[in-house]
Amino acid sequence: MKAAVIVFPGSNCDRDCKTALERAAGAEVEMVWHGESFLPSGLDLIVLPGGFAYGDYLRCGAMAALSPVMAEVRAAADRGVAVLGICNGFQVLCEARMLPGALLRNAGLKYVCTPVALEVVNAQTRFTAGFRGKREVTLTVGNGEGNYFADEPTLDRLEGEGQVVFRYKHNPNGSARDIAGIVNAAGNVLGMMPHPDRAFEAELGSADGALLFQSVLASA
Amino acid sequence: METPFHLAATAEEFGLKPEEYHLIVQRLNREPNHLELGIFSVMWSEHCSYKSSRVHLGKFPTTGERVIQGPGENAGVVDIGDGQAAIFKMESHNHPSFIEPYQGAATGVGGIMRDVFTMGARPIALLNALRFGDPSHPKTRRLLSGVVAGIGGYGNCVGVPTVAGETNFHRGYDGNILVNAMCVGLADTDKIFYSAAPGVGLPVVYFGSKTGRDGIHGATMASAEFGEDSDEKRPTVQVGDPFAEKLLIEATLELMATGAVAAIQDMGAAGLTSSSVEMAGKGGVGVELDLDLVPQREEGMSAYEMMLSESQERMLAIVKEGREDDARFVFAKWGLDAAVIGRTTDTGRLVLLHGGDVVCDIPLAPLTEDAPLYHRPWVEPHVEPHIDPAHIPAPADWDAAVLTLVAAPDVASKRWIWEQYDRHVMADTLEDSATGADAGIVRVHGTKKALAVTSDCTPRYVAANPFEGGKQAVAEAWRNLTAVGADPIAITDNLNFGNPERPEIMGQIARAIDGMAEACRLLDFPVVSGNVSLYNETGGVAIPPTPTVGAVGLIPDYARRADYASLRPGDVLLVVGTSHGELGSSLYLRELFGREEGAPPPVDLEFERRNGDFVRELIREGRLSAVHDLSDGGLVVGAAEMAMASNVGIELTPTSLKHAHAFLFGEDQGRYLIATADPDPIVAEALAAGLNIALAGQAGGHDFACHDLFRISLERLRAANEGWLPEYVGAG
Amino acid sequence: MKATVHVFLKPGVLDVQGKAVENALHGLGWPGVANVRVGRVLEFDLPPGSGEAEVTAMCERLLANTVIESYRVEVA
Amino acid sequence: MKATVHVFLKPGVLDVQGKAVENALHGLGWPGVANVRVGRVLEFDLPPGSGEAEVTAMCERLLANTVIESYRVEVA
């Protein structure tokens, strides 16, 4: 099981993702600097971590989406490699047009750090298969721009095609149709605002995030 | 000889007294030029020189078997075993936050983090101690929102969890809010970096953000009383760039790992001046800088502006001979500006070149070790007389009284504040503001160890009796660490007071420090770092004396710790410690009767320690389901918080109903509310150990109640406690 | 040459900031204010010879996210 | 009547966004771009009869943080 965590200037959950992958899924993890123009070979998973790439200046994820390494990430995704964008990573995936829609300022106009109960809407994805019967999981969010937006037709399509993977039980940020995480049509690129990388051991308040890392690596 | 005073007027503007100007002329044997005068004024400012407080700070115990570095460096360093060290400090950004709350608070957080990673530590936890004016004051709402947004905006972006803090409101802070930020970092004991320049001829490397005209005279500003003209005195506000800080942390730690760093120091207050002077001064060498080489953000900056700029996110390092390239490589990777701007010399002087000319050439000693030191006159501060509980009425309406207290601004839930702080980044947070524990707890990454952190001060006690209040601040911090099962290690402090030139204020400072020092001694709780903020007054009215204490403790095995959110139905509640029903300067008296008077509850340090050691042992043995120290609002507030956090009802059963209100609302010190399924052996052991322990109640049901005095559903209790702040800020 | 770029959320994308400002203004005693929209404005110098086309390209590449934002370019 | 308010950081106050955008544009192949400044723009409708004076008052009260920001008002 081999995973890469992309490190943008301003990423701040890169180490957390590495720890989670190692402890929860026994993965071998390589950290890849945003300036690299090639990725390690034999990757089963690429993680775009949370944080404030480029300080979130201009727009969250906008500058990171233009990093040299993103061309490689896109190419890997096209080859079917699993890509997971968490929080700022989700924002980067949207800015890179690897996922539809965008993440707007929270409806409350404030950064919100809180535990969230999530409905696992689609447990058939390679990221969620490990949840099995578990239809509700608990993770935490921590963001100022987690308010998912897409136009109505896109939202209908996402729901119709089972691309909505996680839904908030109690919407913390005004996200359209309570969406917390979506997957691309091919099913190998997942973007989510909640942090599985902060919920991989019971003493952190929840170990539900571990299941996600385990299932995506098992799927490889 | 008569000294000419043609610059004396300028000196006055810089906050230097005429006699201080006179002293400069004597030390130099000549008139200083404008730049040199500016340098003296910041180095001799209260903020950098501690000229009023130093003689008193000397009373603090600063050593102990775990202390690796006490006061004198950028932060204090303590040994936490296994070759690891905790590095921490607290610092104020009071004046800047009052002028521009968002940027003032944000740059405060940035500054204290730099003090910590400058020493080789990766920051792992942030705390903040905030004091605002009366909620009804027109400025309070805006200041609160701005400060909280600024702290979150900076800390969240850098990616260090903000796990604990405190927030008070009192009209005494209407014109001078307090923003004290604390940072705790983790390092290996063999990889700690210091600021003393280790030799001559070594390259001095500037790195980080470019220098602009930000906050010129911030240090002298921070040492001046607000007058009507403070708008004019206002320095150009410093703007923080947390993104640059994040890069700075990574680059600094990476540079240190290359082994190229000989000495390093952040540019804090008085920027390039204090950092270069302190490094050379501590190393007993001289330094020569060519200011033309300083990375500059603006055109045509003068030497004066560069030396006094307080642009943020800048560092100064002295690298080993021939290792400049390691530095260049790291800075290039992280996209940081950097330049070799000078060398250390053997002259013991500060020499500055600009445009090819020598624009400053002064000895370092007068700037550092022989800067002025004042034994300011002081008088015994007023102390409030003891009040007999019998002379304080019981509440007319008990339900209303309890609800009023849990909704009082100082007690009400601060959720609206801490939900704006990232408490989970770094994935090692075990307890934070949200979880119902007396201290924040973060794991020491990859070990079974954890650090407990807290920040405490009860200004109304210090105001009523500076000595007892000083003791209490230290004791409460010790108690909070103990209540989660930690071994208290050491403290940092932030002494916030008014104008030290007034003997009654100086008396508060002296006595508060005496009290703190006594508590530190008897609790083996040394002071390893801190900060002093004076002149917190407006129009001659000083803030309540506020010596904030930040403390760090070690939990050897985090599986054995306690919180107050795990109360179980059927548990028996006990109070460890003695309850006389002290209501002097209590929250009860203030919130229900508008009376701010009476002696604060005294702290018996011997019992403080014995009660705490007893409770800590029970926690380690896994015999308690919940623990909460008793402080503001006494048993009622402590038990209410435990019930709400655990979502389990509590029926209180005071032993005596004579003066029940004193027993229930009294703020006697050194007490813990503990919950257990098996009380008898614990009671027996406590009595055998000569400690007081009393039955306090029973857990169960869904009400918070006491006999026929009051009965309130948890829902109502929570609505009152959670409701106040959102409603106040209009987010309700 | 100077370029000015205005970026606003597209109609149909709820401008929460605009709403908040509007409510605040009403509360401060300006009940008549309506349709508040908050956007971003960028000003910068262009090398001589470059013009609107370049700036438009910059918007498409970076300065605006056309999924949610529309932009207006002025070069003078 | 329509009001437009531009809010920029005062000269001399560090514009972190402008700095970041400028670097990004250089990286994307527009090395000539200089002095990027990022500000806020607000557009809203005014009740008839009200004019520049009101909008200036709104800026002082709410729309701009005059400690670090300067603003420009247009009413048309």
Ligand SMILES: Nc1ncnc2c1ncn2[C@@H]1O[C@H](COP(=O)(O)OP(=O)(O)O)[C@@H](O)[C@H]1O
């Ligand atoms: N109240 C205090 N108690 C103990 N040490 C203090 C106190 N105030 C300042 N110090 C120490 O004096 C030194 C200088 O303080 P300060 O100027 O705040 O540090 P810095 O320049 O790194 O911000 C530091 O080592 C600090 O720990």
Ligand SMILES: [Mg+2]
């Ligand atoms: Mg320092």
